[in-house]
Amino acid sequence: MRKVLLAGLFSMVASVASAQQMEANLLFTKLRSKIDAVKDYVATVDMKIDVSFIKVPKLKGKLYFKAPDKMKLERNGGISILPKNSINMTVNNLLPASGATVIDAGTDNIKGTPVRVLKVIPDIEGDIVLSKIWVDEKRLLALKTETTTRDNGTVKMELEFGKFENLSLPDRVTFYLDVKDFKLPKGVTMDYETNQQPPPKPEEKGKMKKGKILINYLDYTVNKGIADNVFTEKKK
Amino acid sequence: MLRLELYKIFKRPRTYISFAIITAFALVIQLALVADGKNFISFALQGVNEQFDVKGNILNGYLVTYIILQSLLVQIPLLVALVAGDVLAGEANMGTMRLLLTKPVSRTRLVLVKYTASVCYALLLITWLAVIALALSVSIFGAGDLINLKSDSFVIILKDDVLWRYLAAFGFAALAMSTVSALALFLSSFADNAIGPIMGTMGVIVVLMIFTTLDLPIFNTISRYLFTTHMIGWKGFFDDPVPYAAITRSAIILAIYTVLFVGATIWWFNKKDIQS
Numbered sequence: 001m002r003k004v005l006l007a008g009l010f011s012m013v014a015s016v017a018s019a020q021q022m023e024a025n026l027l028f029t030k031l032r033s034k035i036d037a038v039k040d041y042v043a044t045v046d047m048k049i050d051v052s053f054i055k056v057p058k059l060k061g062k063l064y065f066k067a068p069d070k071m072k073l074e075r076n077g078g079i080s081i082l083p084k085n086s087i088n089m090t091v092n093n094l095l096p097a098s099g100a101t102v103i104d105a106g107t108d109n110i111k112g113t114p115v116r117v118l119k120v121i122p123d124i125e126g127d128i129v130l131s132k133i134w135v136d137e138k139r140l141l142a143l144k145t146e147t148t149t150r151d152n153g154t155v156k157m158e159l160e161f162g163k164f165e166n167l168s169l170p171d172r173v174t175f176y177l178d179v180k181d182f183k184l185p186k187g188v189t190m191d192y193e194t195n196q197q198p199p200p201k202p203e204e205k206g207k208m209k210k211g212k213i214l215i216n217y218l219d220y221t222v223n224k225g226i227a228d229n230v231f232t233e234k235k236k
Numbered sequence: 237m238l239r240l241e242l243y244k245i246f247k248r249p250r251t252y253i254s255f256a257i258i259t260a261f262a263l264v265i266q267l268a269l270v271a272d273g274k275n276f277i278s279f280a281l282q283g284v285n286e287q288f289d290v291k292g293n294i295l296n297g298y299l300v301t302y303i304i305l306q307s308l309l310v311q312i313p314l315l316v317a318l319v320a321g322d323v324l325a326g327e328a329n330m331g332t333m334r335l336l337l338t339k340p341v342s343r344t345r346l347v348l349v350k351y352t353a354s355v356c357y358a359l360l361l362i363t364w365l366a367v368i369a370l371a372l373s374v375s376i377f378g379a380g381d382l383i384n385l386k387s388d389s390f391v392i393i394l395k396d397d398v399l400w401r402y403l404a405a406f407g408f409a410a411l412a413m414s415t416v417s418a419l420a421l422f423l424s425s426f427a428d429n430a431i432g433p434i435m436g437t438m439g440v441i442v443v444l445m446i447f448t449t450l451d452l453p454i455f456n457t458i459s460r461y462l463f464t465t466h467m468i469g470w471k472g473f474f475d476d477p478v479p480y481a482a483i484t485r486s487a488i489i490l491a492i493y494t495v496l497f498v499g500a501t502i503w504w505f506n507k508k509d510i511q512s
Contacts, residue, residue, distance in 0.1 A: 054288075055476040056392040072291075079292040079381040079392055182283055186387045186451045190309065192471040193460070194482035 024104035024118055027135060034140055035092055035168045040066040040226045043169075044218040047073070049081065051211035053182040056081065063215070065090055070231045083177055083213065091142055091159065091168065099123040110134055110143045127151055141165055153178050164220055173215045178208040237341065241353035245319055251357065254315035255364050261311065262368045265304050266376055269295060281383075284390055296380030297373035298398045302474065304369040305405070309468065312409075313416040313441050314434075315361060320354035320420035321433030324505070328428040333510050347502050351421050358413035366406045384474045391476050401478075405470035408487065412467040415490045416441070418497035419463075425501045425508070463493040 045063045049056050061075035071090065073080040105117040113136055120131040127149045134144035139161070147155045155177065162171040245251055269276060273295040284290055324347075327333040337343065382398050384391040393401065419440065423433035444464035447455045459465045469486035472479050 053389040054392075055389055057394055057397075057476070075292060077293055077380065078395060079290060079294055079383065081291075081392065082289050084287055084289060179287055182389060184283055184385060184387045186449065189385055189387045190306065190449060190468060190471075191387050192468045192475075192479075192482075193465070194472060194475070194479035 024102045024116075027116065027137060027140075028100070028102045028118055028120060028133075031133070031135055031140055031142060031168075035142075036067070038067070038092070038167055038169060039223050040064075041169065041223070042221045042226065045073070046216050046218065048214040049211075050214065051177075051179050052209055053179075054081070063217075064226055064230055065092075066226045066228070066231065067092055070226075070228070072231050083175075091145065091157070091170075105132070108134055110136075113143065115143055139165060141168060164217075164222075167220070167222055169217065169220055169222070171217055173217070175213040175215070177211045177213065179211040180208060237345075237349050238352055238356075241323070241349055242356060245323075245353055245357050250322075251319055254318055254361055257311070257315060258308070258361065258365050259368050261308060262304050262365075262372065265307060266300060266373060269300055269303070270376065280385060284385075290383070293378065293380040294383060295377060296382075297370070297375070297377040298379060298382040298395075298402075300373040300377050301370045301402065302382065302384065304373070305365075305409075305470070308365070310442065310445065312361070312365070312413065313467075314438050316354075316358045316413050316416045317420040317434045317437035319357045320351075320417040321424050321437055322430035323350040323354055323421060324424040324501075325427040325430045325433050326424075328510075329430060337510060343506050344502050347421070347425075347498070347505050351418065351498055351501070354417040354421060355414050358417050359410050362406055362410045362413060365409075366402070370402055382474065384471075386475075391474065393474065393476065401473040405473045408470040408473070408483065411487055411490050412463075412469070415463050415467070415494045415497070418494045418501070422497040422501045422504075425505050461489075463490055466490050 041064075043063045043065070044060075046058050046060045048058050059073070059075060059078075059080065061073050061078070061080060064070070064072045064074065071082070073082050100123055101121045103119040103121070105119045108115050108117050115134040116137050118133045118135060120133060122128055122131075128147055129150055130148045132146040133142050135141070136143050141159070141161050143159055143161075145155075145157045145159075147157075149155060155175070157176070158174040159170040160172040161169075164171065277294050278285070281290055281294070324333075327336055336346065379395055379398070381395050382393045384393065416437065420433055420437040423436040424430070427433050427436075441464060444462045447459045447462055448465045448468075466486035466489045469483050469490075472483040472486070
């Protein structure tokens with residue numbers, strides 16, 4: 001009798017786990033296909049780079065994106081600055097393409113919104129090793145991602161949605177990155193010493209520093225088609 | 237009297253050599269950057285490019301002007317000393333000092349007028365530099381955002397925010413050159429030949445620049461009191477935020493040095509036995 005009860009309990013747990021797994025898979029597939037619906041966009045953005053060694057005012061410009069991997073910031077003839085592999089700043093590229101193992105990692109809460117946490121391991125070997133996604137199931141939106149890549153470390157991103165949430169396009173993205181120290185010989189730069197900042201402590205030298213990029217998307221033009229040559233640098 | 241001193245300065249062909257040198261120097265840099273600017277930029281930005289993609293019109297007139305000014309850090313004081321080192325020693329060399337002092341003018345006034353004439357020349361030189369470096373570079377390369385590379389950071393200044401900084405920087409450079417003029421005048425009061433004060437001024441600046449540029453702890457204490465450290469205060473206008481307190485301190489230190497050099501010249505010249 002006890003054996004029958006144990007077998008029943010085990011099969012119940014297994015079926016619940018399997019159902020959860022199926023739900024997680026379905027959730028990820030739905031999320032992925034919603035995101036994939038955007039093939040390209042041009043967005044008016046303002047961008048604030050918060051990295052210790054970069055002093056740059058808020059940059060306003062147009063951000064061009066074309067799936068799967070093209071991105072460009074254009075500033076009407078001005079200088080634009082984006083992190084290397086800036087394509088990682090779009091959700092499209094932080095989520096593995098459909099063929100992936102999805103694990104339900106429970107629930108969490110982001111700014112009062114209940115979310116489901118998914119761990120996604122791509123089936124095909126690529127740059128992404130593991131993605132952790134915090135999904136608002138009700139609105140089918142990724143509110144936070146943490147992606148471990150083979151070559152670019154761990155990329156964290158927080159997204160806030162508003163006007164364009166039906167297209168999974170955020171109003172505001174905060175992108176966290178690790179940056180190396182920037183150093184040039186003083187004999188070359190001939191710095192003017194102002195004693196504004198204390199020199200870094202010896203133990204901090206050479207260590208990776210945390211940086212942050214905030215992008216406000218003011219408007220989008222979606223799926224109107226963008227020529228590939230928009231992404232190539234114009235020869236002067 | 238000032239007009240006479242200015243006439244003396246500007247009638248000499250030597251005076252115009254400085255303007256020609258600045259023109260040639262600026263043109264050489266501009267031509268080099270027209271021909272091979274891209275390689276220069278990618279070399280200069282290699283530390284940044286490891287982590288960031290910097291794109292757009294980086295090599296613009298504002299950046300070229302900055303490169304010219306940076307390259308002329310040592311040369312401009314030499315050109316200023318060419319004239320300021322000659323104003324007293326030149327009279328002694330030509331044997332006209334005693335004749336000049338027969339005029340009913342105090343020695344103090346004579347020194348002050350000669351100093352003022354040297355400063356006028358330095359100001360004209362800086363103005364010419366502004367025209368040839370800034371105006372010409374902008375007309376060749378166009379205007380754009382300015383990248384300022386520092387040893388531990390880099391600053392991007394938006395196009396609309398650059399011009400006033402250059403005007404302020406040229407103003408500060410004029411103050412720095414007034415100090416160099418004062419030093420050259422001071423050394424000029426000891427000599428009967430212009431070469432000594434000119435070389436002496438240059439020597440002092442080069443040696444003190446070593447203290448300023450070599451980042452060694454032993455020099456750091458001394459360098460903050462040297463006028464050469466504060467001569468590059470114009471660069472402060474290209475930082476973000478602009479370090480106004482540091483720039484003001486530098487301007488005050490330069491002004492103190494100027495007063496000291498001119499004061500010492502007046503003191504020495506008043507008690508000097510003029511024999512030529």
